[in-house]
Amino acid sequence: MRVAIVEDHPAERQLMKTMCTAYFREKRGLDIDCATFAGTDDFIESWKSGRFDLVLLDCYLTDDETDETTPTGLDIARFLRKQRDDCPIVFITSSSDFAVLGYEVQAIGYLLKPVGRADFDMTMDRVCETLSKRPRVTHLSADKPTRATDAAWQVAFGNPAVNMDRRLIAYCLSSAHYVEFTFADGTCSKIRTNFSDVEQRLTVFDNFYRTARGVLVNFDYVAGISNAEFVMKGGKHIPITKTAVTATCRKYAEYTFTRMRSER
């Protein structure tokens, strides 16, 4: 596991590294690869050669209040998200001003300086919880999942059964006796199975919805609505039955609202 710490004060940098290493060794039995950086440029260089599993960012990377050119921790976070890096981010700051700004980059949380052991451990617990909820990249396999937490997300379709992680299904289209599954990474698989069976088993979950005959959509992968059609992340347009456009858009909105209400 690769961890990055970006902090301009050497003493604090060292302290973070120590706490981090200690946490993962004692609480998780992991030996992590913890890299520290004093500034943005070094961090970005290292990031380019390999992404990190966790990034801790100091909010102000300079002591000079009038310096407007040095990027802040928030700028680094924005850069990561723009590059589609969804690694967990934790801000380190001496004021709670950044508490609300972290929402924009989906930061896991923030640590107030001076960082106490208890707060640090609590935040790291949350980080590990988030990481464990992430699906594995490979979604299709004939064998059983290796991680216990992944089992709950597995569904199998077709005969012979093909296992997949339902968090990675973007949408399903029915064609003849097959159902074409499109996944998060853009790949497609045609599986010989009954569409109504797929529909029945997936629409039990809030995020799956039948928008038209033979079309099933995962709301988590909808980028937006345009001309009474869903536009998926990746650009594909998904049709919606003309008479059900209002109801479908409402369902999508409600799903998003519920998600927003349950976030921290």
Added chain:
Amino acid sequence: MNLIEMVTSTTPSAMSFAIGEQVNALMGVILCLMAMWDRMENPKRTGGIILAVSTVWFILCGFICGLHRIPTFWTVIPTAIVAVLVFSKVTDLTVSKALLLCSTAAYVVAIIYYLSLVMDVTVLGEQSVNLRVGWPGLINLLVLDIIAPLCLWHPLHDSIPPTLDSPAISPSFWRLIWLFPFISTAIVVWCLPADNDSIMSDRVRALAFTIAITYSCFMTLAYLLIWYMIRQSDRLLEAARREHYEAMQTIQLQHMNGRIREARQIRHNTRHHIQTLQTLASANDMDGIRDYLEQMANHRLLSPEHPMQYCEHASLNAVLVYYCDWARQQGADVDVKAAVPPYISINNAELCSLVGNLLENAVEAIMAQHSGDKKLRARIRYNDGPPASLFIVVDNSYDSSVTQVDGNFASSKHGGNGLGTMTVKETAERHGGTASFDYDGKTFKTSVMLCLDET
């Protein structure tokens, strides 16, 4: 006598004239469809079905009227009642608004029929049949039935439908205004000459003709005036909203200035603190230094820290800072987060009015609370898609009773519709989105989705 013999024994002319008269009623249906086209869920399908069914129905009625020699309006009037109910069901209009549009169409139908009957008597004289048109009347009817929809296309399709949604007009206006065309139509029907002898004299006919035309002009003028006044009210409302928005913006920016002044004050004080500490240090007064630092750490201006920036969008940020500070002043627990970039494709004034309205309602509700926890929670998230969309959720504690009026939430401030919630719904729908309000007894929840990039 079988059916075919029955049909051929009836004067052919009477049958076809009866059917011809029904074409007039069909024109009425077409006028209604023109006005309500954009309000149906699936216009081509629903409109097509209504037109097809009406055509068949009117031909059938014409056939029956011809057969039994009954005046056609005996079948047209009950059909009209059914039509009103059908139209209010397939469109999103209330019964009053559907009645208004149908009555208007009915007036056109009635006046054309009346004029055709008068024309018939004028030309045929003694040979005209009571309450049935002959050749002249039928020609007059068909010509007017073609001209009327063409002339009325623009008003019925483009001008009148938007006024039905005008926020400046209260529902009670719509509940009564349908009486105007309805009574006019009733008068025309009442004036239909049951016995053509009553209009044999040239003078009476001229009078009837003149009055019919004049009254129709008067009706057209009245419609025009009402439409114009509604447009003016809309403009006034828009101007009032703009003024309110600008007043709020001024207050919000003044508030921001206040916060900036506070921040500047802290920097100023730093110099003073350092001087004091230097004095204590040169006197070797460790206790003095410790006490002073303790005081500084607990200073009002350093804690608690209230965010001055919630998002990068400058105008929206001013709105959020203002309402969050106000809510905190009321003793509420404020949990507001927003992720909105500095420039998005929605007019600043619209966005800030919308969010401002929601937060103003929320904070006023909190102020009116006498008991219970005071809470304000809001999340605003922008999805750049493409296509872009904006999601807003505002939840606040609420302790008075909330009543729903006409599907909108009544503001407890002034019995009528909370104009704020109507504006929110209207803005959301204008952007192809949704707005919903929910109250679970403890928390008032507002959820708004806007689809940007859509006109």
